[in-house]
Amino acid sequence: MILFFFGIANLTARQIEVTPGSERPELYLDMLKGKAVGIVANQTSILTHSQNKHVVDFLLEQGINLKKVFVPEHGFRGDVDAGKKVDSSIDSKTGLPIVSLYGNNKKPSAAQIADLDIIIFDLQDVGVRFYTYISTMHYVMEAAAENNKKVIIFDRPNPNGDYIDGPVLKRGFESFVGMHPIPVVHGLTVGELAKMINGEKWLKGGLTCSLEVIPIANWTHKTTYNLPVKPSPNLPNDIAIRLYPSTCFFEGSIISLGRGTLFPFQVYGYPDKNFGEFTFTPVSIPGMSTNPPLKGQLCYGVDLRNEPLTHRFTLSYVIDALKKSGKGEAFFKGYFNTLAGTDELKKQLLEGKSEAEIKRSWSADLEAYKKKRTKYLIYED
Structure with a gap:
């Protein structure tokens, strides 16, 4: 069994009602049976309602043909410093190949996903444009679109999902810490953002991938959510x-x-x-x-x-x-x-402009973004 506990928080009664997509197997197990499956996962990919069981362990217990695990920046156990190399390896507990999607291999190659039918994405994001897990999601979607694979997002709450702010990324400034024309605080879950990436045709060549989002139960954008596991080494609380x-x-x-x-x-x-x-x-x-x-x-x-x-x-x-x-x-x-x-x-x-002056300068861009965002919302604002 894979265990990665970083001081699991005591969940409030209100939070216990919130059920991430990974904890709703009735919505996805039938889709996975008989399929060759890969998963993008790390230390945040746990089922808090099941004694904090890792999703990899759960899928294996359910007899799912899980063939490999892809990992983002910070690695499988979430303990690799920002920007540092994440190595591919073999997981000592399960024997599954661990494939790094950071460094020189940010996008899964055709060979790495050739033996898969479905790729699951189950990472806890924090709702900020420069947090690289959403860039990893983009590349996974792109690779899937190019190779006719299905992507299933196990959606998770956005702890900064209750508002939208910051400058919208301008063309020419794209990077791994900002791939999309969205504000710094974008107000979307990864599932909602995946729908936007598809809908706005932001994948290379205007491709869209076969996408399924397993939604969160009992969550809105106004719901307070305390993360049970720190999402990366330097976001401890x-x-x-x-x-x-x-x-x-x-x-x-x-x-x-x-x-x-x-x-x-x-x-x-x-x-x-x-x-x-x-x-x-x-x-x-x-x-x-x-x-x-x-x-x-x-x-x-x-x-x-x-x-x-x-x-x-x-x-x-x-x-x-x-x-x-x-x-x-x-x-x-x-x-x-x-x-x-x-x-x-x-x-x-x-130039010494005030915060109020600067924020006014991007207000029109934010309003245009908010209008676009409404098309892709899964949860109530």
Whole structure:
């Protein structure tokens, strides 16, 4: 049996009512019987209503012909640092081949899926454009479309699914941390986004894949959902996930967002007392961050851990740090525009525009996106 427990949270009575797609076998087992199946899975692919059983174990117990497991960034067990190589291997518990979809092999090759009829996608996303699990989903859908395979999405709640905000990605800024013309906080589950990818013909050549979404039961976009397992090494808790859309922009700057601490994405700072009274020193933490920015340097800054779980996307942290740094253009790294999905945001920040002014500049794009989004919703807003 495959076990990957990262401090499973106590589920509230309200949350126990929420049932992800993987926990609704009555909707998908008949489709899988007699088929050769592959699955995209990691440590988040668990059935919380079944003693936190991993979906791979469950499918094997049901006699499903599961032939291989594909894994995204951070690996099968979710302990590989961001951007680090994820190796293909053999799972010691089940003997199943583990095929990495990160690094040089982001898209399954025709040979890797030739022996499959169906590919299941069951990853816990966080609802933010630059979180790479949705890029992996895109490539899986594309490979399936090119090779006449079916994709089944086991849908899961979006913990940032209650609102939409941020700049919409502009053409020419596509990357693995932003493949679609959607805002930073896109307000879709992976199932809804998969429908949008198909419907808007965003796969290469305008292809569409054979797609089935196994929906979540008892969830709406307003439902609070606390993730039972951390989705990646540096999103350890609910507040980190809510802050992530805002603080991730520091990845494209000289500022530390707390990698190399036990509270990444929940603080920001720099080795300069002008940044604030709160202090932290990034260090190497195996399984989280082995070589964090500003490693070994005492950083002064701001502690955001007491922000409420109702927190929404803001530019105020970046504006604050840019002003305190006094460095202008040197504050930014090239990756900032990649994360933003546009070069306009950096220009606006350097011009000293307020958050309100900047947000007004993308309001028309957001309204157009929201109108498009309604066609693909599975769950009530």
